[in-house]
Amino acid sequence: MIDKGSKITPVEKFFGNPDELTTREIELAKRSPSTKRRIRAEARMRRGFHPFGMALREPRGETCGTCLFAVAGGASARWYKCQKSKITGGMATDLRLKWAACNLWADGMKKV
Numbered sequence: 001m002i003d004k005g006s007k008i009t010p011v012e013k014f015f016g017n018p019d020e021l022t023t024r025e026i027e028l029a030k031r032s033p034s035t036k037r038r039i040r041a042e043a044r045m046r047r048g049f050h051p052f053g054m055a056l057r058e059p060r061g062e063t064c065g066t067c068l069f070a071v072a073g074g075a076s077a078r079w080y081k082c083q084k085s086k087i088t089g090g091m092a093t094d095l096r097l098k099w100a101a102c103n104l105w106a107d108g109m110k111k112v
């Protein structure tokens, strides 16, 4: 529970507990929105979660790039979205194909 009298820094508001962040991450968090998204994604994966909040798939080894639910969007497939998570028109819900797969992963290589 957050004490209403305490002051929450932007870094704490964005990432949660700053004690779990490296000094470099805190410095990078002051940069551009895309850098903030990348750092947040890396911090979540270090804690065992997919950047979209799901648990990571066990055993590891697969990525979102091989998942059935990863879909390309835009002309020339410039971005990817996950059909199993919230999709908006913004970059915040863009998927990186190199991310480790979550526990909802399904083999996109199999013919259904």
Ligand code: SF4
Pocket (backbone or CB within 6 Å): 050, 052, 063, 064, 067, 068, 069, 070, 081, 082, 083, 084, 085, 095, 100, 101, 102, 103, 104, 105, 106
């Ligand atoms: S379901 Fe999970 S593994 Fe598949 S694309 Fe979405 S986030 Fe990635």
